[in-house]
Amino acid sequence: MTEDADERLAVAESAAKAGSEVAGRSFKQGIEVETKSEKTDVVTEADRATQRRVIEVIRDEYPEDAIVGEEEDELKEVPDEGDAWVIDPIDGTNNYVRSIPVWTTSVAAVRDGEPIAAVNDCPALGDSFVAGPDGVRRDDESVTVSDRTDPETFTVAPTFWWGFDRRDEYSAMCRELVERFADIRRFGSAQVTLGMVAAGSLEGTVTNVDPNPWDTVAGVHMVRQAGGTVTDLHGDPWRHDSESLVASNGEAHDELVEATKRVE
Known part of the structure; x- marks a missing residue:
């Protein structure tokens, strides 16, 4: 299980990095913005292109796994059984379209409804959060939650x-x-x-x-x-x-x- 989680974490890292590179090319470039269900629910072609790139990397290694993704026709609910991937190509699109650097390409590997590996790559912030079997890293440095109690x-x-x-x-x-x-x-x-x-x-x-x-x-x-x-x-x-x-x-x-x- 640990070995498999490590392998899936490596793919999640590669996929998130590849996706964030696609998103990064259009950041601060005046990209056209569309709305979905509400005026504040926005989407861009960068969201769709980023998701397609993330899926491409995952499919190279795991062609049969389910894909849950925010955009286009991917699944919208996490299956309770089997292996799946959960993707948000640009989480923080409202920030993205306003040239605010707080956004991320998010990729998680899930098994039987529970995450086993996850990556949030934030290129405009210069941060990458990675969670695998052995804890969490931010920019290759191990991190933990705050120890404040008050x-x-x-x-x-x-x-x-x-x-x-x-x-x-x-x-x-x-x-x-x-x-x-x-x-x-x-x-x-x-x-x-x-x-x-x-x-x-x-x-x-x-x-x-x-x-x-x-x-x-x-x-x-x-x-x-x-x-x-x-x-x-x-x-x-x-x-x-x-x-x-x-x-x-x-x-x-x-x-x-x-x-x-x-x-x-």
Whole structure:
């Protein structure tokens, strides 16, 4: 199992790097932007081209595996059985199209619904987060979650975005977090945010919005492999089909859960 996970991690690294190179060529180049379901739900040809490149690298080694991807006609749910790959070609497209460097190409290898290897490559930031059987690396340096224990020193992040008909929930989330913790951030990329929790830059991140697997699976694996805790807003272990997400360094996790529950 470990040997196979190592092999899949190597492919995930190659695929994420190849994809981010494609995305990087169009970054800050005034690329045409399209909208999907909402005005803030945007996509570019770079998203589609990046996903195709990631899949090409994976298919060279694992031609029969299922592919879950945000764009085009790939699967939209993670199968509970067998080997699969979960891809977000550009997580943080709203940042990408505004020339903000907080975006990543995300690739996770999954077996029977559980991640076994994950990579978030962030070329504009100069960072690469890698999670395998032996822990988590950022730029080839081993990292772990923050060791802070006092919530009044925590920096946490509300993540994902609330539609126009749910902005009151975003306001409520911010209120709950600023009343309980030292500071908040919002980066516009769930995968980068989860990587920051895994690397100890943040103590936690939360959402009561239903997350997509391509926005979460890789980063969740990173947080857990780095020693953190990831649940839903009820405190149950997070799965790829959970309807909320609470990730933390494991300290004061219950308080993050309570903050998220109060928004509901």
